[in-house]
Amino acid sequence: MLRSRMIIAAPVRSASDTWQVISRLVADTIATSALCTEQDAEAAMQAAAPVGRMLIAGGHLDRKPVVLVAGSVHCEITTLSGTAALRAEENLNAMPGAAAATSFTIYLPSPEPLAGLVADVAATHPRLSAAAPPAPGPQARGGAALVDTDALRKAVSGR
DSSP states (O other), X not given: OEEEEEEEOTTTSOHHHHHHHHHHHHHHHHTTOXXXXXXXXXXXXXXXXXXXXXXXXXXXXXXXOEEEEETTEEEEEEEEOTHHHHHOOOOOSOOXXXXXXXXXXXXXXXXXXTHHHHHHHHTTSTTEEOSOOOOOOTTTTTSSOSSOHHHHHHHHHTO
16 A cells, blocks of 8 residues: 655654654554564664664755655655644554564665765665565555556557
8 A cells, every 4th residue: 555654753753753754653553463472673773773864964855755665565754843843743553554564675875976885785684675666566656556557558458
């Protein structure tokens, strides 16, 4: 399921506190899986914490999301900073859809000048990636595709 969460950052929260909120959201979502562990999610987010705080403090997560892909969950997590953060409301509930996940990956954005550092940090844990996240599939966009586009294309081209 394609989901998004916007997490309030500065001036309401420090970069460290904001990363903790994002980490808890990821861990709570993964905790619903029978095969993935909350502890593995916490360890991955802890490994990413140094660069995660930099991404938040630099405002990079305001523009480019951290993406969690787990089972049918495809969640983009961004931050909101500045005066807009003072009046925003956030949804910190775990994302539904990860219960059947057999694996998960946390994709970290790699903006310049932090791209090398992000790649180095991502290499420290198997659940982290500095690569571009995959595009959400039909399931991530809200369920099974209603139209089989390949079959439709074949039918139209056969006329």
